[in-house]
Amino acid sequence: MSVRSSIAVLAVLAVVGLLVFGLVSKGSSGVALGDPAPTDPLPRLEGSGEGSLAEYKGQWVLVNFWASWCIPCKEEAPALEQFQSRYGGPGFTVLGIDSRDLTGDGRAFVERYGLSYPQLRDGDGSAAHDFGTTGVPENYLVDPSGKVRWLLRGPVGEEHLREQVAPFLPGSDS
């Protein structure tokens, strides 16, 4: 193979490599029922340091993606807080992930709705991308082994929580 042909092949391979890299790094992702939930660490919305879903291994966790500018998120917040008050403890917690939102707005939202469950911040939407969310709000129930057992793309209401989430939880009377 001549030098000129080698250069041409290398140039084509470089372009193909760039395209493949772009597809791999930006490509679609997401979790389905039974898949392990992503556990990459995220900054805490309130206070300092980072937190991760991995900290809750051994517990059921309802991961709730939300944003302060999202109207349905405002509607579901009281139901989530009520659910946390009733079931929250060593065996279960709601974990809020404030996605593509301003820190100040997120903190004000937590204060306004009196949310007592832990909150992480996903400013660049990387966690939302890893979970494969299509918007906010979205909810994922993760079992003690870290696998997704139930998900809802949209706001949860009291009825969803009572009829579809509560039966999974330890000590549920329903």
Next chain:
Amino acid sequence: MRGRLLLPALALLMLLGAPAVATAEERASLSEIEEQVMCPVCGTLLQLAESPQAQREKAFIRRLIAEGKTEGQIKDALVVEYGEEVLALPPDSGFSLSAYVVPIVAFLLAAIALAMGVMRWRRGGGPRDAAPRAAGPSDDDAERLDADLARYDL
């Protein structure tokens, strides 16, 4: 006397005026920043976005402008909030640097290839596959032609 006073007065005016000019130059404007940053949820320039998230982002920028922050400081603050993808132009570091380097390298390679091609063409005295000059008939053909023409000579 008037000249003596004029010079220090001018110098003082320049000293006082300089910070004001610098501040005016650095003052950020919402419309200029909107052209350089994205609405992360919509995936478009903030200038074109009207979603609730975009409205909050614009309010955040307005607040920082009111606080006297420069354009660079505001963009840095947006990166802290939304990550580097909030910038409409990719950063000039890491893999994103290839967005700037690859087109320049490709242009240079193309220019070098073109220059080499032109040099080779000029050295060869013209295009390689140009039609060869028409040669005259061979001796045999010339004799045969003369004989044929003599046959028709009236």
